[in-house]
Amino acid sequence: MKTFATMLLLGAAMPAGAQTVYTNANGYTLDEAGALQRFATLVVGRDGKVAATLPAGAELPRGKKIDVGGKTLLPGLIDAHGHVMSLGELALRVDLNGTGSLAEAQARLKAYRSSGGWVLGGGWNQERWNLGRFPTAAELDVAIGDKPAYLTRVDGHAAWVNARALALSGITRDTPDPAGGRIERDAQGNATGVLVDAAMKLVRDKIPAPTVKEQEAALAKALEIMASVGMTGAHDAGMGPADWARYQRFLKRRKLTARIYAMARGPDAVAAIAPKGPIGWDSKDMLAMQAMKLQADGALGSRGAWMRADYSDKPGEKGLPFYEEGLLRRMIIDTSAKGFQVNVHAIGDAANGAVLAAFASVPAEQRGALRHRNEHAQIVSLDDLPRFTRLGIIASIQPTHATSDKGMAEARVGELRLQGGYAWKTLIDSGTKIAGGSDFPVEPPNPFYGLHAAVTRMDRNGAPPGGWRAREALTMVQAFHSFTLGAAYAGHAESKVGSLTPGKWADFIIVDRDPFVEPAAGLWRTGIESTWVAGKPVFRKK
Numbered sequence: 001m002k003t004f005a006t007m008l009l010l011g012a013a014m015p016a017g018a019q020t021v022y023t024n025a026n027g028y029t030l031d032e033a034g035a036l037q038r039f040a041t042l043v044v045g046r047d048g049k050v051a052a053t054l055p056a057g058a059e060l061p062r063g064k065k066i067d068v069g070g071k072t073l074l075p076g077l078i079d080a081h082g083h084v085m086s087l088g089e090l091a092l093r094v095d096l097n098g099t100g101s102l103a104e105a106q107a108r109l110k111a112y113r114s115s116g117g118w119v120l121g122g123g124w125n126q127e128r129w130n131l132g133r134f135p136t137a138a139e140l141d142v143a144i145g146d147k148p149a150y151l152t153r154v155d156g157h158a159a160w161v162n163a164r165a166l167a168l169s170g171i172t173r174d175t176p177d178p179a180g181g182r183i184e185r186d187a188q189g190n191a192t193g194v195l196v197d198a199a200m201k202l203v204r205d206k207i208p209a210p211t212v213k214e215q216e217a218a219l220a221k222a223l224e225i226m227a228s229v230g231m232t233g234a235h236d237a238g239m240g241p242a243d244w245a246r247y248q249r250f251l252k253r254r255k256l257t258a259r260i261y262a263m264a265r266g267p268d269a270v271a272a273i274a275p276k277g278p279i280g281w282d283s284k285d286m287l288a289m290q291a292m293k294l295q296a297d298g299a300l301g302s303r304g305a306w307m308r309a310d311y312s313d314k315p316g317e318k319g320l321p322f323y324e325e326g327l328l329r330r331m332i333i334d335t336s337a338k339g340f341q342v343n344v345h346a347i348g349d350a351a352n353g354a355v356l357a358a359f360a361s362v363p364a365e366q367r368g369a370l371r372h373r374n375e376h377a378q379i380v381s382l383d384d385l386p387r388f389t390r391l392g393i394i395a396s397i398q399p400t401h402a403t404s405d406k407g408m409a410e411a412r413v414g415e416l417r418l419q420g421g422y423a424w425k426t427l428i429d430s431g432t433k434i435a436g437g438s439d440f441p442v443e444p445p446n447p448f449y450g451l452h453a454a455v456t457r458m459d460r461n462g463a464p465p466g467g468w469r470a471r472e473a474l475t476m477v478q479a480f481h482s483f484t485l486g487a488a489y490a491g492h493a494e495s496k497v498g499s500l501t502p503g504k505w506a507d508f509i510i511v512d513r514d515p516f517v518e519p520a521a522g523l524w525r526t527g528i529e530s531t532w533v534a535g536k537p538v539f540r541k542k
């Protein structure tokens with residue numbers, strides 16, 4: 001690192017007390033070429049930006065000294081694909097996942113304090129409770145009393161409701177089962193408190209939309225969770241005008257504790273939020289909206305992903321495109337012409353092919369400047385893989401999807417089509433730029449889970465030993481790059497964040513182990529001691 005002398009000069013030139021010097025750190029960052037660099041001292045200017053990184057033994061510049069105690073210090077991690085509001089909303093709901101008995105679920109419900117008028121949540125599974133029947137409205141009343149409640153089953157296909165919710169919905173013994181749904185009933189025909197499939201709507205429609213206060217509480221909760229897992233930035237993969245207004249309020253109140261790169265959901269949201277064109281990063285680089293999110297198909301689990309040939313486990317079904325190809329292409333061309341990045345969800349091989357074809361019709365100089373992205377790039381046919389590099393399309397990948405999906409994906413599409421599935425190493429080796437993310441809350445938001453999955457291709461139980469399709473595993477440096485500089489690049493922010501380079505924001509984390517030295521199998525256990533954005537702490541482990 002030949003620039004140490006100039007860095008020192010830069011540091012020495014600043015007035016005493018104007019900067020903070022983090023000493024005794026086991027520091028890592030990437031240089032602009034993506035190579036790993038080490039340092040022992042991080043110098044942060046009063047402006048919240050990195051002034052210098054210094055090797056062990058270097059003369060310390062003036063400034064307030066903070067001894068890191070030999071702990072590992074890394075650039076803050078950036079999640080390139082998450083759903084911020086859903087993360088907060090889910091965290092504020094009652095979570096019955098993992099309850100082993102009705103009594104345990106009732107105890108959890110009793111302890112839960114809902115902030116809103118309704119008790120919302122889910123995750124229950126009467127099979128795990130060994131109940132031999134569905135739970136009842138009365139058993140819910142015992143736990144939560146008179147507040148109306150709506151709790152979805154773990155698979156989302158049934159809702160457990162209480163007497164108050166049934167009354168509000170107007171369900172009586174005379175209410176017929178709706179088409180495609182069932183009201184669970186006793187021998188007299190009275191509803192007992194569980195609604196299946198289409199019948200869920202009878203109560204769901206009565207749940208009032210969340211208030212502004214509830215939504216702000218959800219955003220605050222999401223930001224709290226993000227800081228606690230070392231996330232200093234996130235790309236919101238699909239938001240609307242109300243979400244944007246909420247972000248702006250948080251920015252104004254200085255309550256944004258992570259940098260948000262927002263993608264507007266579809267052309268209407270783009271037009272409503274940014275009628276005059278892309279909204280670049282603000283003066284503190286906390287918020288930007290210069291991207292549109294589109295969805296080309298559904299997901300693999302529900303066989304909604306759009307495949308070229310039939311699902312291996314369901315002959316006659318290929319999934320469905322969300323848009324006719326001409327419309328998809330027009331939306332991408334029109335929005336590109338207005339200067340927006342376009343990020344398209346594509347899971348199935350037909351969807352990936354259609355998205356790449358649509359991107360190919362965007363003028364090359366726009367494509368290069370706008371950095372269009374394929375979100376997920378999950379099942380890609382082998383002849384489509386090289387098109388990512390050829391067209392300069394970023395692959396926005398979620399490593400934990402691979403380790404969660406592995407068994408299901410094999411059943412759905414079979415071995416042959418998986419050759420181009422979750423093929424991150426192949427993409428990187430061919431020159432494609434990768435951005436790492438989690439798709440939280442579909443997967444947990446912890447970026448170390450993603451690093452672990454990318455490097456080991458194993459789930460957090462260590463399965464399968466040796467990794468799933470392990471030849472597509474990334475090196476630790478490649479995975480780290482995807483959650484730092486790679487994600488920053490995908491958000492037009494690589495000159496601002498993503499590494500601890502002089503002039504960039506001092507977004508960093510202090511963690512309880514050295515992920516570059518410890519065995520990769522334990523990566524996901526990495527604990528966050530503290531998270532810093534622009535040199536200010538936004539999380540400290542209690």
Ligand SMILES: [Zn+2]
Pocket residue numbers: 081082083237439
């Ligand atoms: Zn998503």
